[in-house]
Amino acid sequence: MMPLMLMAGMGCGSDTSTTTPATVTLTTPTTPVVPAVSAPALVSTNDVIAASVGTPVRYDASKGGIAFTDPAARGLTYAIAFSPTNNGLTAVGCDLAGTPASPGVTIATITATDALGRTATDRFAVVAFAPGLLSPTLPAALFAYSDVSAPLPAQFSSQGPGGTVLATDNTPATNRITDAGATLGRVLFHDPRLSANDKLACSSCHIQAFGFGDTAKLSRGVNGGLTARHTSGIANARFYARGRFFWDERATTLEDQVLQPIQNPVEMGMTLDTLMRKLAATTYYRPLFQAAFGTADLTSDRVSKALAQYVRSIVSTGSKFDRAFTGNGPANFAGTFTAQEQQGESVFRSAGCARCHATNAQVSDDVHNTGLDATITDVGAGNGRFKAPSLRNVALRGTFMHDGRFISLAQVVEFYDTGVQANPGLDNRLRGNGGTPLRLNLSANDKAALVAFLNTLTDVPLTTAAKYSNPFR
Ligand code: HEC
Numbered sequence: 001m002m003p004l005m006l007m008a009g010m011g012c013g014s015d016t017s018t019t020t021p022a023t024v025t026l027t028t029p030t031t032p033v034v035p036a037v038s039a040p041a042l043v044s045t046n047d048v049i050a051a052s053v054g055t056p057v058r059y060d061a062s063k064g065g066i067a068f069t070d071p072a073a074r075g076l077t078y079a080i081a082f083s084p085t086n087n088g089l090t091a092v093g094c095d096l097a098g099t100p101a102s103p104g105v106t107i108a109t110i111t112a113t114d115a116l117g118r119t120a121t122d123r124f125a126v127v128a129f130a131p132g133l134l135s136p137t138l139p140a141a142l143f144a145y146s147d148v149s150a151p152l153p154a155q156f157s158s159q160g161p162g163g164t165v166l167a168t169d170n171t172p173a174t175n176r177i178t179d180a181g182a183t184l185g186r187v188l189f190h191d192p193r194l195s196a197n198d199k200l201a202c203s204s205c206h207i208q209a210f211g212f213g214d215t216a217k218l219s220r221g222v223n224g225g226l227t228a229r230h231t232s233g234i235a236n237a238r239f240y241a242r243g244r245f246f247w248d249e250r251a252t253t254l255e256d257q258v259l260q261p262i263q264n265p266v267e268m269g270m271t272l273d274t275l276m277r278k279l280a281a282t283t284y285y286r287p288l289f290q291a292a293f294g295t296a297d298l299t300s301d302r303v304s305k306a307l308a309q310y311v312r313s314i315v316s317t318g319s320k321f322d323r324a325f326t327g328n329g330p331a332n333f334a335g336t337f338t339a340q341e342q343q344g345e346s347v348f349r350s351a352g353c354a355r356c357h358a359t360n361a362q363v364s365d366d367v368h369n370t371g372l373d374a375t376i377t378d379v380g381a382g383n384g385r386f387k388a389p390s391l392r393n394v395a396l397r398g399t400f401m402h403d404g405r406f407i408s409l410a411q412v413v414e415f416y417d418t419g420v421q422a423n424p425g426l427d428n429r430l431r432g433n434g435g436t437p438l439r440l441n442l443s444a445n446d447k448a449a450l451v452a453f454l455n456t457l458t459d460v461p462l463t464t465a466a467k468y469s470n471p472f473r
């Protein structure tokens with residue numbers, strides 16, 4: 001970021017005109033003589049200007065270096081144009097001044113014109129941030145996120161229902177988690193600057209305390225509009241074997257997914273171009289990109305990689321369910337769970353829940369039509385099929401399913417027991433004899449036990465871990 005320069009009535013371009021003093025041609029006659037007709041030319045661009053809504057800004061935009069090399073014809077005139085709006089800024093010659101009215105990026109185009117009407121131009125951004133934004137506070141030593149510094153636990157390599165957790169890892173070889181990459185991702189994830197009005201971060205909807213989901217049925221986006229679906233819990237996103245994201249799998253990779261909320265007009269309401277200009281106007285992103293990727297270049301590809309690394313690092317390993325495992329051996333539920341929780345764990349398998357909510361990370365194996373409705377109103381991934389996020393921390397999410405229709409786990413269990421609706425796309429696993437919707441005939445006892453089991457998947461260490469917490473405070 002370029003520090004703001006407060007000019008005290010300095011004439012436009014008074015410094016750039018000294019770059020080719022007339023004496024050069026006089027004392028060194030061998031130097032090629034600058035042609036008398038040389039036009040204005042841009043020698044270096046203006047850097048992005050950081051400003052704040054409500055705080056006056058003043059800047060001499062000829063400083064970027066629109067040079068004029070013909071000493072005889074000095075006296076460039078400057079004009080600045082703003083787009084899409086001036087947002088409270090005005091320009092007199094090369095002097096830009098004013099008080100930004102609202103958060104956003106204004107593109108300023110400065111044009112220098114010489115006596116012959118020839119021009120040179122430069123475009124630069126004035127980024128007006130909302131007032132009072134904080135900078136992140138990060139630990140001196142990086143938190144552990146990578147598989148080397150935070151190894152996955154033994155129960156992820158042991159057989160659970162449907163196989164091992166490790167076999168479902170969707171991490172691409174081109175974007176392995178590193179401690180510095182996920183640290184950058186953490187900052188991005190919690191930074192309200194990723195939204196058009198600087199008010200909404202990813203973490204405003206994916207709330208750590210709620211298992212990185214939202215208890216609201218639908219979440220509020222940047223302009224107060226509601227999201228089209230319920231916010232997914234994103235812990236264990238790394239272990240959806242199909243590697244596709246959103247309830248309807250419309251993002252083919254996590255790297256693709258993470259840039260979409262930023263550009264979604266309801267959610268964060270930005271363009272990637274605006275995003276990159278805003279990141280460039282802060283002081284803290286360049287060092288974080290440097291640490292994560294080896295150079296300080298800010299690119300949206302790197303934003304995507306870092307956010308995906310951070311999301312994949314959010315792995316639930318600290319629930320009561322996990323504590324039933326010691327080392328590589330099978331689970332010792334008897335030694336860890338209450339009698340009711342043990343009963344629930346057994347019903348979870350016998351009722352077929354674990355066939356879809358598979359492995360020791362309870363992640364869905366595929367998209368399924370679960371018969372929520374007889375008539376499909378949201379086709380999801382086609383035929384009313386949806387993926388389910390990992391059931392880790394599901395109890396903290398408060399509302400359930402892609403539309404947030406259920407408000408308790410007891411309601412969810414009741415639905416699977418008696419409420420599955422016939423529809424042409426209904427999954428075979430939820431059909432009974434003759435293809436009719438399955439009725440589980442669970443006792444009240446079984447249903448309460450199932451809810452108790454779902455509660456053992458709550459991972460308080462994860463929902464309170466400093467390494468996933470908001471660094472902007
Ligand atoms: C305004 C609320 C909101 C914000 C802000 C938001 N999300 Fe989401 N997120 C949602 C909703 C709603 C869904 C489900 C949408 C759907 O599937 O159609 C979702 C889905 C996801 C998923 C898919 C999970 C899965 O298992 O398929 C990921 C990953 C995710 N968001 C990450 C992010 C990241 C990263 C950011 C910030 C760049 C972010 N979200 C910002 C509401 C939000």
Ligand code: HEC
Pocket residue numbers: 233348351352353354355356357364367368369370372386387388389391394397399400401402403409412413416417427429430450454
């Ligand atoms: C055929 C596969 C399948 C079976 C069997 C199944 N589920 Fe699901 N489950 C899903 C899918 C898919 C979703 C997401 C559905 C949606 O939102 O439209 C889901 C959603 C859920 C949710 C809500 C998750 C959230 O984040 O909102 C819970 C809780 C749940 N299931 C528990 C169970 C239990 C308990 C059983 C056994 C009684 C069970 N499931 C059986 C596939 C299945």
